Amino acid sequence: MDDLRKRFGQLLAVHRRRAGLTQSQLAEAADISVDMVTKIETGTSGARFPVIEKLARALNADPAEFFTPDLPTKGRDNPALMEMKVMLSGLDEKDLLWVKSIIDAALNQKK
Known part of the structure; x- marks a missing residue:
């Protein structure tokens, strides 16, 4: 479970950086605390489905993209x-x- 949390956090951080957001900006957009974003990105805390949905909306991403880097994103916004x-x-x-x-x-x- 720790590996999944770490991978999830790393992929969340990649999406956040790709969107050009700081942890603080993501926290505000997702209506969660900066501390929660930090804990999720470092893998010290997991995220429940409602939080995952908020993060995905804030980053305009499919929630599945936080679990694997192998999903195609090209054309998703077309x-x-x-x-x-x-x-x-x-x-x-x-x-x-x-x-x-x-x-x-x-x-x-x-x-």
């Missing part, structure tokens, strides 16, 4: 891509393959 994901999420496998074939054909024509 409204058109998000809208397409929502539209496609209700399709079954057969329909998804059909849509994929159309997209493949459209992209091949663009080349």
